[in-house]
Amino acid sequence: MFLARPLFRLVPDDTKIPFMKGGKIGIAFSIFLSIASVVLAFYPGLEKGIDFRGGIVMEVRTPGPANIGALRDATGGLNLGDVGIQQFGDASTVLLRLPVQGDEAATQAAVNSVRATLETAAPGARILRTEAVGNTVSGELFMGSLIALGISMVAMMIYIWFRFEWQFAIGAIVTLLLETTKVVGFLAVTRIEFNLTTVAAVLTIIGFSVNDKVVVYDRMRENLRKFKTMPLRQLIDRSINETLNRTLGTSMTLLLSAMPLALFGGDALSGFAFTMVFGIVASTSSSIFIAAPILLFLGENKLRRGTEAAAPLTGRAATR
Amino acid sequence: MLYFARWKVAAIIGVILLGVLFSLPNVIPRSAMPSWLPARQISLGLDLRGGSYLLLEVDLDAVVKERLEGLADGARTRLRQAKVGYINLSTQPEQRRLSFRLRDPSQAEAAMAAMRELANPITTATGGTTPDLEVANNDGLISATLSEAALRERAAGAVEQSVEIVRRRIDQTGVSEALIARQGASRVLVQLPGVEDPNRIKELLGRTARMTFRLLDENASMQATTPPPGVEFLEGDQPGTRYPVRRRVEVDGANLTDARAGQNPQTGQWVVNFTFDSVGTRRFAEVTRQNVGRPFAVVLDNKVITAPNINEPITGGNGQISGNFNAQSANELAVLLRAGALPAPLTVVEERTVGPELGADAIRAGLISLAVGASFVFLYMGFAYGLFGWMANLALLVNLLLMAAALSLLEATLTLPGIAGVVLTLGTALDANILINERIREEVRAGRPPASALEAGFTKASGTILDSNLTNLIAMGVLYAMGSGPVRGFAVTVAIGTVVQMWTATTLVRLFVSWWYRARRPRTLPV
Numbered sequence: 001m002f003l004a005r006p007l008f009r010l011v012p013d014d015t016k017i018p019f020m021k022g023g024k025i026g027i028a029f030s031i032f033l034s035i036a037s038v039v040l041a042f043y044p045g046l047e048k049g050i051d052f053r054g055g056i057v058m059e060v061r062t063p064g065p066a067n068i069g070a071l072r073d074a075t076g077g078l079n080l081g082d083v084g085i086q087q088f089g090d091a092s093t094v095l096l097r098l099p100v101q102g103d104e105a106a107t108q109a110a111v112n113s114v115r116a117t118l119e120t121a122a123p124g125a126r127i128l129r130t131e132a133v134g135n136t137v138s139g140e141l142f143m144g145s146l147i148a149l150g151i152s153m154v155a156m157m158i159y160i161w162f163r164f165e166w167q168f169a170i171g172a173i174v175t176l177l178l179e180t181t182k183v184v185g186f187l188a189v190t191r192i193e194f195n196l197t198t199v200a201a202v203l204t205i206i207g208f209s210v211n212d213k214v215v216v217y218d219r220m221r222e223n224l225r226k227f228k229t230m231p232l233r234q235l236i237d238r239s240i241n242e243t244l245n246r247t248l249g250t251s252m253t254l255l256l257s258a259m260p261l262a263l264f265g266g267d268a269l270s271g272f273a274f275t276m277v278f279g280i281v282a283s284t285s286s287s288i289f290i291a292a293p294i295l296l297f298l299g300e301n302k303l304r305r306g307t308e309a310a311a312p313l314t315g316r317a318a319t320r
Numbered sequence: 321m322l323y324f325a326r327w328k329v330a331a332i333i334g335v336i337l338l339g340v341l342f343s344l345p346n347v348i349p350r351s352a353m354p355s356w357l358p359a360r361q362i363s364l365g366l367d368l369r370g371g372s373y374l375l376l377e378v379d380l381d382a383v384v385k386e387r388l389e390g391l392a393d394g395a396r397t398r399l400r401q402a403k404v405g406y407i408n409l410s411t412q413p414e415q416r417r418l419s420f421r422l423r424d425p426s427q428a429e430a431a432m433a434a435m436r437e438l439a440n441p442i443t444t445a446t447g448g449t450t451p452d453l454e455v456a457n458n459d460g461l462i463s464a465t466l467s468e469a470a471l472r473e474r475a476a477g478a479v480e481q482s483v484e485i486v487r488r489r490i491d492q493t494g495v496s497e498a499l500i501a502r503q504g505a506s507r508v509l510v511q512l513p514g515v516e517d518p519n520r521i522k523e524l525l526g527r528t529a530r531m532t533f534r535l536l537d538e539n540a541s542m543q544a545t546t547p548p549p550g551v552e553f554l555e556g557d558q559p560g561t562r563y564p565v566r567r568r569v570e571v572d573g574a575n576l577t578d579a580r581a582g583q584n585p586q587t588g589q590w591v592v593n594f595t596f597d598s599v600g601t602r603r604f605a606e607v608t609r610q611n612v613g614r615p616f617a618v619v620l621d622n623k624v625i626t627a628p629n630i631n632e633p634i635t636g637g638n639g640q641i642s643g644n645f646n647a648q649s650a651n652e653l654a655v656l657l658r659a660g661a662l663p664a665p666l667t668v669v670e671e672r673t674v675g676p677e678l679g680a681d682a683i684r685a686g687l688i689s690l691a692v693g694a695s696f697v698f699l700y701m702g703f704a705y706g707l708f709g710w711m712a713n714l715a716l717l718v719n720l721l722l723m724a725a726a727l728s729l730l731e732a733t734l735t736l737p738g739i740a741g742v743v744l745t746l747g748t749a750l751d752a753n754i755l756i757n758e759r760i761r762e763e764v765r766a767g768r769p770p771a772s773a774l775e776a777g778f779t780k781a782s783g784t785i786l787d788s789n790l791t792n793l794i795a796m797g798v799l800y801a802m803g804s805g806p807v808r809g810f811a812v813t814v815a816i817g818t819v820v821q822m823w824t825a826t827t828l829v830r831l832f833v834s835w836w837y838r839a840r841r842p843r844t845l846p847v
Binding site: 003004005006007008009010013059061104105108111112115126127128129130131132133134136137141144145147148151152155156159163196197199200203204206207208210211212214215218242243245246249250252253254255256257258259260261263264265266268269272273276 | 367375377516517519522667668669670671672673674675677678681682685686688689690692693696697700701702703704705706707709710736737740743744745746747748750751754755758762765783784787788789790791792793794795796797798799801802803804806807810811814846847
């Protein structure tokens with residue numbers, strides 16, 4: 001049975017790629033990209049979705065192909081600010097976007113007047129979806145999301161600090177910051193809407209990314225015990241090489257499950273899924289090129305001090 | 321490790337069978353199911369089945385204002401009784417305060433005592449009670465401030481009561497499976513499955529529907545710019561009409577037990593018939609007996625619906641409101657009166673409505689993604705890891721089954737992001753298997769014989785699996801705690817998937833491997 005044996009390996013066994021050699025360049029490049037991302041996040045800025053900006057979004061399906069010009073004229077006369085109308089999916093579906101209208105009551109009134117206008121401007125049109133978010137709520141959702149991102153990073157740091165030494169925690173959190181900023185840059189460049197779902201994607205990426213780092217760190221810890229005299233640089237390289245197949249393999253299955261979502265998941269999920277795909281690629285490469293070198297710089301003299309530092313680790317490892 | 325005790329095998333198979341059992345209600349119609357089967361099932365979120373989600377904000381400022389106005393009325397009466405002269409009695413809602421200046425500063429003690437009598441006791445955290453007013457005298461300026469604790473209690477009470485009234489009103493509309501819950505300090509969340517146009521319900525919730533029966537001040541001049549004390553000018557239902565209505569509430573709509581729309585048999589006009597409870601009946605009888613021949617106003621949300629003259633005492637506790645009604649508005653008012661008044665106005669701060677077509681589209685897109693994702697991942701695992709990969713795939717199917725069972729048991733709501741979570745779980749679920757396989761392979765290459773390599777692979781990898789998967793759980797925990805609605809569905813599915821996969825990878829796959837090993841006794845492992 002030919003299927004019983006593996007047909008291929010992502011990377012050959014016993015690779016001895018000197019990742020640490022590229023460490024400094026990798027980190028420098030990463031920092032550059034992250035700074036560029038942060039700049040992009042402010043200028044031109046993120047495409048904030050209705051969740052965070054407030055306003056009204058309506059998806060409307062007309063009986064025949066939609067006459068966008070007529071709809072624009074009709075809704076433009078309502079004096080509700082800048083009404084954005086675009087085709088959405090097929091020719092008979094349009095998406096209307098209205099800015100937030102003063103207070104909450106005005107927003108509700110605007111929804112009603114648009115509804116009424118549509119009935120006369122496009123008889124037989126059906127409103128498939130209405131979302132109206134007021135100023136207060138959108139502000140809260142935005143703050144809540146930032147807090148969630150912050151809390152998750154701190155939680156990850158504390159977790160790693162508990163399970164490993166503090167150098168590992170610092171390495172992981174710095175890498176996470178570099179990664180998350182790049183995801184934000186990706187959102188700014190691709191104009192993917194920044195909304196609650198995208199934040200969910202970012203949080204998921206944070207979870208998976210740390211998962212990746214933990215596996216590599218776990219191997220370093222094991223090797224620190226196993227090869228007591230090996231220089232840290234060589235040891236880190238060895239650990240990365242040993243776990244390379246796993247790191248890439250897991251990223252592969254994740255990518256294979258996220259890609260169909262991006263391609264077939266529909267408009268509501270594609271932003272989420274593309275963000276995931278980018279995040280997976282970014283976190284995998286940073287697990288290899290960033291997280292480990294940072295550890296090398298932080299732990300040059302400390303992690304290799306001999307048995308003292310390794311003592312608490314062996315105690316735990318023995319239970320395995 | 322390759323030996324599994326019989327009871328363990330039985331337990332593993334038992335878990336899988338339970339998984340099948342608990343997932344069944346989702347695919348079999350309830351009528352075709354034997355009654356002993358568990359009936360819990362996964363419900364679809366509003367974004368998938370269509371429906372309306374409303375977030376309502378309770379106007380807490382109005383609650384404070386109302387209490388202060390009540391306090392002002394009470395203060396006028398008490399100060400008159402105590403013969404305390406005052407000027408400039410006014411309320412300052414922003415400072416939660418009522419203040420007035422004494423004509424004679426020596427009466428400060430009497431005035432403060434009168435104000436203290438107006439305080440309501442509130443229960444403190446320690447179980448005692450404390451007055452809700454802080455009365456102070458500043459050089460003849462008496463002020464009564466609502467305390468912070470009182471404000472909190474009032475707010476909490478108002479929100480609780482709003483939830484109850486909203487529930488009653490929505491129940492009256494016949495929307496099934498509506499979910500109404502308190503959210504945060506001042507909000508009410510309403511989920512209305514299947515409601516495509518929530519306008520009718522928004523209108524129903526947009527009215528406080530506080531009804532009061534009050535007397536008119538017949539001597540007041542409507543030309544005056546300010547009404548006499550204790551009287552307010554209110555607009556009538558007909559445009560352009562105004563009435564001088566006494567502030568004193570004779571009978572409150574809260575004392576109604578029933579209200580029904582009906583038609584006057586003589587005129588054919590639409591009316592609302594109502595019935596009072598015993599307190600209301602007594603008060604109503606008393607007032608009508610003492611005021612025969614005078615007009616009596618029915619005030620709804622600060623508008624005079626009607627102000628007929630009292631022809632004779634009404635003692636039976638039944639009455640009729642004949643305003644300018646048609647069938648719909650009479651019915652609506654009856655519904656509102658039956659459900660009771662809201663303690664404060666509600667504003668819609670967030671609305672999300674999805675029609676059923678979009679939901680169906682989303683489900684279809686989700687299923688296609690799931691199918692494509694599953695085949696990609698299956699083929700990859702099979703080709704990259706051979707026999708053990710196929711075993712992992714089998715375990716992945718069990719994983720999906722157990723996820724369905726767990727979601728049914730929790731009666732979780734499946735949302736669009738939730739479906740995305742299921743699809744992503746396909747990817748993450750195999751992480752544990754990959755870790756194990758890579759480990760076994762390393763052990764084989766390190767020269768271990770098959771049995772010992774398998775043993776070492778599973779044991780050494782399980783620590784890493786636990787360590788690394790906890791990070792996913794932390795992230796999902798944060799997402800669940802901070803997220804709302806649909807996003808929570810995502811956190812739930814991914815978290816369940818992560819927990820389930822730890823079990824399937826380390827236990828189920830191990831069982832498969834042990835069966836295979838004992839049947840074949842291979843000399844080399846296919847890794």
